[in-house]
Amino acid sequence: xxxxxEHKTSSRGSKFVKDIGIYAIGNIGSKLITILMLTLxxxxxxxxxxxxxxxxMTVCMLMIPFATxxxxxxxxxxxxxxxxxxxxxxxxxFVSRTLLISISLSIIIGVLLWAFTDIQYMGYIVGLLIxxxxxxxxxxxxxxxxxxxxxxxxxxxxALGIGILSIIFVAILGWGIKGIFLxxxxxxxxxxxxxxxxxxxxxxxxxxxxxxxxVGRDIVRYTLPLLPGSLCWWLTGSSDRxxxxxxxGLDVNGIYAVAIRFTGIIYTLxxxxxxxxxxxxxxQYHSPDRNRFFSKMFNSYIFLxxxxxxxxxxxxxxNYNWLVAEEYQESLKYIYPLGLSAIIFALAAFFxxxxxxxxxxxxxxxxxxxxxxxxxxxNFLLIKPLGVYGVMLTQLVTYLVLFxxxxxxxxxxxxxxxxxxxxxxxxxxxxxxxxxxLSSNLWLDIAVMFVALAVMAWPIRHVLLELGxxxxxxxxxxx
Numbered sequence: 001x002x003x004x005x006e007h008k009t010s011s012r013g014s015k016f017v018k019d020i021g022i023y024a025i026g027n028i029g030s031k032l033i034t035i036l037m038l039t040l041x042x043x044x045x046x047x048x049x050x051x052x053x054x055x056x057m058t059v060c061m062l063m064i065p066f067a068t069x070x071x072x073x074x075x076x077x078x079x080x081x082x083x084x085x086x087x088x089x090x091x092x093x094f095v096s097r098t099l100l101i102s103i104s105l106s107i108i109i110g111v112l113l114w115a116f117t118d119i120q121y122m123g124y125i126v127g128l129l130i131x132x133x134x135x136x137x138x139x140x141x142x143x144x145x146x147x148x149x150x151x152x153x154x155x156x157x158x159a160l161g162i163g164i165l166s167i168i169f170v171a172i173l174g175w176g177i178k179g180i181f182l183x184x185x186x187x188x189x190x191x192x193x194x195x196x197x198x199x200x201x202x203x204x205x206x207x208x209x210x211x212x213x214x215v216g217r218d219i220v221r222y223t224l225p226l227l228p229g230s231l232c233w234w235l236t237g238s239s240d241r242x243x244x245x246x247x248x249g250l251d252v253n254g255i256y257a258v259a260i261r262f263t264g265i266i267y268t269l270x271x272x273x274x275x276x277x278x279x280x281x282x283x284q285y286h287s288p289d290r291n292r293f294f295s296k297m298f299n300s301y302i303f304l305x306x307x308x309x310x311x312x313x314x315x316x317x318x319n320y321n322w323l324v325a326e327e328y329q330e331s332l333k334y335i336y337p338l339g340l341s342a343i344i345f346a347l348a349a350f351f352x353x354x355x356x357x358x359x360x361x362x363x364x365x366x367x368x369x370x371x372x373x374x375x376x377x378x379n380f381l382l383i384k385p386l387g388v389y390g391v392m393l394t395q396l397v398t399y400l401v402l403f404x405x406x407x408x409x410x411x412x413x414x415x416x417x418x419x420x421x422x423x424x425x426x427x428x429x430x431x432x433x434x435x436x437x438l439s440s441n442l443w444l445d446i447a448v449m450f451v452a453l454a455v456m457a458w459p460i461r462h463v464l465l466e467l468g469x470x471x472x473x474x475x476x477x478x479x
Contacts, residue, residue, distance in 0.1 A: 033159040035323075037166050038261045041180065042325040044170050049177040051254030055245055056121070056181075058238045060129045065230035067102045068133050071095055072140045074223040077356065078215070079144025080282060085205070087215065088145065092205035094212035094219060095141055103130050124181035131188040138192055142201055143275075150199045154191050161187025225362040232365075232372035236398050237345070240391045243379045248387060256388055258324060259334035262316060266339050269308050270346035273301065278353065285357035295417040298350060305343045306425030307456050310432055313339050314449035318442055336436045337392040340429065344399040351406035354413030367405040371398050428452050 041050055064072075075095050082088045110126030113119060135158060142150040162183050169179030196202050244253045277297065284293065313336050316323070320332045355364050375398040382390030410416070435448045 033163045035262065035265065037163050038258060039323050040166060040171060042258060042328045044174075045176055045180065047254030047327060048250040049254075050180075051245065051250035051252075051257060052120070053177050053180050054253060054257035054260075055241055055250075056125050056128065057184075058234075058241045060125065060132055061238060062231070062234040063129055064133050064136055065227055067106060067129065068137050069098060069220060070223040070226040070230060071098060071219070072136045073226055073356075074219040075137060076140040076144040077222065077282075077359070078219055079141065080279070089205045089207050089210055090212040090215040091219070092141060092145075092202060093207050093210050094216040095137060096202065096206045097208075097212070098216075099134065099137060102133060106130055106133075121177070121181060124178065124185070127185040128181060131185045134192055135188045138196075138202060142195070142199070145201050145205070147199060147201060150195050150201065154195050157191035157194060158188045161190055222359060222361060225365060229361075229364050229368045232368040235372040236368070236375045236402070237395075239375065240379065240395065243383050244388065244391060247383050252388065255328055255331045256334060256391075258328045259331040259338055262331075262335060263338040263342055265312060266308055266342040267346070269312075270305065270342065270349070273304070274346070274349055277350070278356065281353040282357050285353075291415050291417070294414050298416050299419045299422050301350060302347070302422045303425050303456055305346055306429050307453055309339045309343055309429055310449060310452045310456075313436060314432075314445050317436065318445055333437070334388060334392060336433055337389075337396065340433075341392065341395040341399055343429070344396065344403055348399060348403040348406055351403075351410040354410045358413055360413075363409070367402055367409065370405060371402040374398050374401050425456050428456060 045053075075091060078091050079088060082091065106126055106129055110122060114122040119125070135154065139151050139154045142148075142154065165183035165187055166179065169175045169183050173179065175182070241253055241257070244256055281294070284290065287293065316335060317332065320329070324331065352364070355361055375394055378394035378397060379391060382394055384390075386393065432448060432452055435445065439445055439448070
């Protein structure tokens, strides 16, 4: 007897919705705390100092994949395929050894740079790199070992810790940028320590005497092609801060950094979907109705992203006066185009699952390299005549290029069918840019938001209901 496709789709939809709930608790909670801290920073930290911290964070995010050999992706992907504890021990041991070497090298390089250069806050930068690397990799190990709650808890505790320590260091003690660095470093390390003390996953699966060379080679073979891609990702998504700092100054970068941080909630909500979708897609990649299931997810995703963009940006607009200090207020005008870029990026990231499901990571490179080239060239051409708007236009075009390339390339892994109704959210997102910029009336903004959300919520309701069905539906079988 075989289970019908209807029941399989229902089960997958149920798991997907459950995963979204778990990831939402951690990501949204931590992001809300981060936004509250952003408000704090705008009142207690100078624009140039916040711009410099943002620049340091950007550089650290560039270095993480190289410092960790992109283990955040490799560890999760290989642990997900494990069916016995011995193999898990080999993977976690390899990860632990690699991180230990990485931390040692980071400290040595940091000491050399401190001795021979005049980079400000060098010790803090190295500490931030180590803390970020540990959190990025070990949180994914928790997730790969099946403990999503530990993964989520690390995010919540680190954000809560950053919030509490920022209040102490920045608002009360007045340590400024040093306080931001310390809060980010200590909170992330303490969160990992507390979670590990509770679940003991890393200590349970780390066996220093075990031979992990073979699995290590397999993981590195999987992750090495991701390293050039991570550099290109950085050029595509983060190098804008370097261009702004170089051509427009740290003050402007501080204002832009505030807009980026607020736009980050859109990326966070997209990441919630991505994390839940990642596990579901990998586990269900070989199902016979894969194309139908993936198509339904993608069409729903377009609606959901549009609802997020309209709802979030307009709510942010009507509350911006009290959320941000006066000297940072002009960052509001950057929110909507940055939000549109986040939506296009999220749609392009949906196609990344094809490469991960097939473990065909080398094929990720051409699209990312092309996007990085487009990004760098357009930034050079547009930043002088258009300023920050040139950077944002560059980001939009870059992600469109990535989306179009991957749309065609994904046909080797799965074929999507796009519903005609998916044009509705696209048009609404474009049209809503007009009142966002031209309207100064609070009630008009609220009315536009509710009308737009109502128009999009109606056609998507039946899809969400179907995805939310659980296994209580009767199983239909065929003989």
